[in-house]
Amino acid sequence: MKEYLINSVSSTAELIDTMVDNAKQIEANTFFKQVSLKEVNEMFGYNRYGKQLSSIKKDYHVAYFKGKYENQECYYLVHSAIEYIYV
Numbered sequence: 001m002k003e004y005l006i007n008s009v010s011s012t013a014e015l016i017d018t019m020v021d022n023a024k025q026i027e028a029n030t031f032f033k034q035v036s037l038k039e040v041n042e043m044f045g046y047n048r049y050g051k052q053l054s055s056i057k058k059d060y061h062v063a064y065f066k067g068k069y070e071n072q073e074c075y076y077l078v079h080s081a082i083e084y085i086y087v
Contacts, residue, residue, distance in 0.1 A: 002034045002086035023067030028057045031064035034075050035086045
């Protein structure tokens with residue numbers, strides 16, 4: 001499984017722009033074959049405190065991508081206009 005590396009706030013604009021410019025949008029199911037759904041749900045606080053959405057997969061505001069970050073294959077999701085990168 002891919003592991004969380006960094007987000008766009010903690011990276012550089014150049015690295016993020018290169019990644020985004022060459023990425024391909026993918027379906028949530030494809031993303032979660034590579035990244036742990038449980039870990040992502042925990043990271044973003046789904047499944048707790050009576051949230052209306054029980055999983056990030058049900059959040060239509062989130063988009064999923066496959067690309068390269070620093071020449072490494074990566075998968076990333078965009079949540080609240082921030083890219084969260086997994087390698």
